[in-house]
Amino acid sequence: MPRAFLVKKVNIAAEKRSWSEIPDSARGDVYIPESVFPPYLHEVSEGSIAEFSCFTTAQKNNTFLQVQSHVLSAQLPSSAAQGHPDHKPECHMRTQRRPYSHSKIKITTGNMPSPVIPDNANKLADIPPAASVLSCQVCQKTFTTARMLKRHVKCHSETKKYSCEHCGKGFNDAFDLKRHVRTHTGVRPYKCTLCVKAFTQRCSLESHLRKIHAVTQQYAYKERRDKLYVCEECGLTAQTRNGLQNHLLAGHAQRLIMTKNNHKLTGYTSGGNTSPCSPETPHIKC
DNA sequence: CATTGCCCCGATAGCTTG
DNA sequence: CAAGCTATCGGGGCAATG
Structure with a gap:
């Protein structure tokens, strides 16, 4: 039994969440101590339709989305909006510090609306970035295909499709679950x-x-x-x-x-x- | 035929232990 | 601090679906 995992299991047991027993609609929230996040994250309003919507740069020219962009500018911790020169979008996480939270601590904003994918996102699939760039409104990360963006948006959600029958931990990917189960077996x-x-x-x-x-x-x-x-x-x-x-x-x-x-x-x-x-x-x- | 979902991968971060 | 463990997430192949 892995040493580190023995320690971590305590935390898992403390939560005792059985994802399989929780309907998707009820899975969205996980309590994370306020101290974990910088204040601006808590300022994101609960009902904002722009919270988790993602759109293309082309769509940003759309009037409606321009309004959304203004909302976002006020709500999301983007470098442009907040004037934080140090702020880096999540796309730099591999080489630089993550912008919002410690890695492995999933971000949730409470009652999270379903991610909004742009209407023409499907049509933009597999279009090279020069022609169109899809960006995540949460972390500003950009993707070249709607497919990648859609999947990425899921990582901002607490909803997990696959749950471990041993400890209840949830995963977005079946393979990740399979790999995790090995820690039990x-x-x-x-x-x-x-x-x-x-x-x-x-x-x-x-x-x-x-x-x-x-x-x-x-x-x-x-x-x-x-x-x-x-x-x-x-x-x-x-x-x-x-x-x-x-x-x-x-x-x-x-x-x-x-x-x-x-x-x-x-x-x-x-x-x-x-x-x-x-x-x-x-x-x-x- | 375009899109989507599933599956699997590698790279890497962050953690614990000795 | 090194070694090992686990989780996260983007990339991509492929089959199913509409």
Whole structure:
């Protein structure tokens, strides 16, 4: 059991939220101590239609949206509106400090209206940024496609589509939930071949290899690794879908039925040919 | 055929522990 | 402080849907 997670579970238990039992309409609010946020965040009015709407630069020329922009200028902590030269939009979060709150603390404003996507957002999908820029009104982050913007807007919401049956924690992404569940099941698909350690995430293994064994994976930036098929029941990993399927047939017939119903087998990328993972052998009890 | 949702990924931040 | 763990989120492939 991960050390850090043991500590964090206390906090989770304290909240004891079961997302699956809460209707979407009721999931929106999570109490966050006032001290966490700067004062201007609390000034966002509850009923503002502009709060979570997102629009294109082209639409900003629209009169109605110009009005919205003025509202936003007064309400949102944009650098232009607030005259904070230090303020950086969230799009710089990777390299600079996040503008509103500590990372991993989700932002909520209370009764949050549904995100408003511009009417022509769909038509703007996949249009390069030079032609049109979609921006999030919450954090000013810009996206090149409406699809990306839509998904991004969800990260400002407390509504989670996927909840953990073990602790109730909610996630926006099914894969994130699947990865999280491993912290409960103990499944660690990524094994180090140079020692006995195993990890739930590839990046953890690669970090371990780099720091402990001085082994650097030879991958190009953002290069995809080969898929690694993981049995979430016992932690067995296979390099092929058939390999996992055979395993499921042999040992987890019930699981296979469920998987087939979902039309997909769980697949993860392995480290490729240079991967230290050992997909042939399960490392957790089976 | 365009759009959308699902799924999976990697990069990275922030945390705890020793 | 290093190592390890977990969560967050943007990117992108692909199949389903209207």
